[in-house]
Amino acid sequence: MVVWLCGLSYATVVSEKPGTPLGICELSSLREVCKNSELPINVGTASFALRPHLIRSVLARGGSSTDAAGNAGEDEEWLKVKSVADVRSAISLEEDITSSETNTSESGSTEENEVDAEVPNDIVYTEENLTFGASKPGDGSESDPDGIPTRFLKMQKGNREKAKKAFAHTLEWRAARNVDKILWETRPLYDLCKSIFPHYFSGRDVLNNPILVQRPGQLDLEKAHKYNITMDQLLMDFVYALEYCWNIMEPGPPDGVMTTVVDMRGVSLKTVRNGEMRDFILRSIHVISENYPQRSFRTLVINTPRWFGGIFKIVKPLLRESTKKKMEILMPGKNQDTVLRKYLGDNSVPRELLTAATDDESKSIAESAGDKTGPNSLIEQEIRAFAMYRLKQNGLEMYVESE
Numbered sequence: 001m002v003v004w005l006c007g008l009s010y011a012t013v014v015s016e017k018p019g020t021p022l023g024i025c026e027l028s029s030l031r032e033v034c035k036n037s038e039l040p041i042n043v044g045t046a047s048f049a050l051r052p053h054l055i056r057s058v059l060a061r062g063g064s065s066t067d068a069a070g071n072a073g074e075d076e077e078w079l080k081v082k083s084v085a086d087v088r089s090a091i092s093l094e095e096d097i098t099s100s101e102t103n104t105s106e107s108g109s110t111e112e113n114e115v116d117a118e119v120p121n122d123i124v125y126t127e128e129n130l131t132f133g134a135s136k137p138g139d140g141s142e143s144d145p146d147g148i149p150t151r152f153l154k155m156q157k158g159n160r161e162k163a164k165k166a167f168a169h170t171l172e173w174r175a176a177r178n179v180d181k182i183l184w185e186t187r188p189l190y191d192l193c194k195s196i197f198p199h200y201f202s203g204r205d206v207l208n209n210p211i212l213v214q215r216p217g218q219l220d221l222e223k224a225h226k227y228n229i230t231m232d233q234l235l236m237d238f239v240y241a242l243e244y245c246w247n248i249m250e251p252g253p254p255d256g257v258m259t260t261v262v263d264m265r266g267v268s269l270k271t272v273r274n275g276e277m278r279d280f281i282l283r284s285i286h287v288i289s290e291n292y293p294q295r296s297f298r299t300l301v302i303n304t305p306r307w308f309g310g311i312f313k314i315v316k317p318l319l320r321e322s323t324k325k326k327m328e329i330l331m332p333g334k335n336q337d338t339v340l341r342k343y344l345g346d347n348s349v350p351r352e353l354l355t356a357a358t359d360d361e362s363k364s365i366a367e368s369a370g371d372k373t374g375p376n377s378l379i380e381q382e383i384r385a386f387a388m389y390r391l392k393q394n395g396l397e398m399y400v401e402s403e
Contacts, residue, residue: 125393130184132247134170134291139254151255155293155320170291177236182243183390188399189229190387193237194375195401196220196229197280201245201379202261203348203372209297210245210258210379211348216281217266217303221274227401231280238284242292244383257297259343263353265303265332272311285318293320298343299327302336302353332356350374 135141140150146160148167156162174180187193194200198215205211224234250256271277288295301308308329316324330336332355340349350373372378391398 125184125390127181127184131181132183132243133180134167134174136252136254138252149254151294155322166290166293173291177239179239179243182236182240183247185240186390186394186396187237187240187387188391188396189227189233190237190240190384191398192227192401193229193234196224196227197234197238198375199238199241200375200377201241201249201383202344202350202374202377203379204345205259205297205343205348206345207297209256210250211261211344212241212245212258213261213263213350213353213374214284215263215265216277216284217264217268217271219277219280221276231276231283234280235283235287239287241383242288244386246292246295248386249379249382255294257295259297260299261340261344261353262299262301263303264301264305264308267305269307282315282318285315289318289320289323294322296323296326299323300330300339300343301327302330302340303332303355304329306331348373348377 135147135149140153141147144150144153146164148160148163152163152167152170153160156166178185196219198213198218200213202211202213223229224231245258246256312329319327328339330339334356337354337356340353352374388398
């Protein structure tokens with residue numbers, strides 16, 4: 001058998017015997033997949049992912065495929081990984097695919113956790129394949145009489161008129177902000193905006209959902225004013241990350257969810273009284289709540305000060321009941337660290353978010369994660385490589401802050 005991996009989530013399995021493809025199957029065990037390693041594949045689960053990135057070292061997605069005794073299920077076969085290839089070639093089931101091992105042999109050995117964040121030379125992004133709408137195949141809109149995605153109906157508890165109005169509002173917002181084509185835009189201020197409003201994907205939680213960390217307390221308004229960066233620009237930079245997540249990083253299934261961590265460290269009463277900062281925080285909450293409904297698996301609000309309860313009363317009306325039920329408000333300390341490690345897992349919890357971990361615990365977490373969580377996570381490296389690639393396509397360079 002030959003396995004071609006499609007990004008971080010799925011694999012296309014093709015028999016070595018010509019003309020006998022097994023189809024596109026979801027990888028069924030969470031482990032690193034390298035050349036010549038063996039892993040169980042559930043050939044009965046049909047899945048699909050369009051993720052045109054070639055990655056030398058990847059993680060298989062899903063739960064364990066073996067029973068308590070370590071035996072594979074009846075519908076599984078042990079396959080040998082021979083190559084990692086471009087997903088488009090894998091989907092077409094072409095037999096003549098160049099292995100990614102060429103780069104390794106030419107450039108010498110690499111670090112165990114190193115990932116090639118460069119977009120492959122044979123990937124050509126066009127306006128067409130980087131244009132994404134508010135609805136997707138399989139999200140319920142195709143069969144709905146009003147073309148409403150199921151997520152919007154769930155958001156409005158089945159009230160069709162409200163769901164129709166909410167979806168229409170999202171379509172208007174996307175049109176006004178050109179969100180459908182935001183990934184086609186070049187973003188020379190990407191690094192600068194990230195430094196002003198820190199937010200990043202730290203990895204995947206224990207259920208393999210993406211983890212998005214937001215740090216509103218680190219919002220640097222002074223730097224924003226210095227470089228004439230508006231709150232609207234920062235907000236759209238945040239939307240850029242969300243669109244990348246749901247269209248390139250997690251293109252399917254359409255009901256995917258994420259775990260969000262909102263770090264309140266650095267937020268003071270003075271911060272809250274700042275109208276510009278307060279407006280940005282409220283607008284960012286509104287954008288997610290109104291235009292990306294049912295995308296939250298869990299929201300952890302951490303490092304909250306004692307007075308946060310009073311301020312939360314201002315924000316609470318903006319949140320839907322389903323969102324409130326998924327929220328946990330935490331104060332710094334051992335209990336908060338325990339909750340973070342429980343939901344995120346040691347492989348994805350950024351050490352900078354832990355407040356009471358001992359030196360030994362921090363060292364253990366760093367070893368588990370390969371020191372690749374936080375703002376420099378593998379996912380963040382990939383997103384930045386994508387942004388850099390789009391700049392290169394247009395003969396542009398990333399803006400560098402002046403000293």
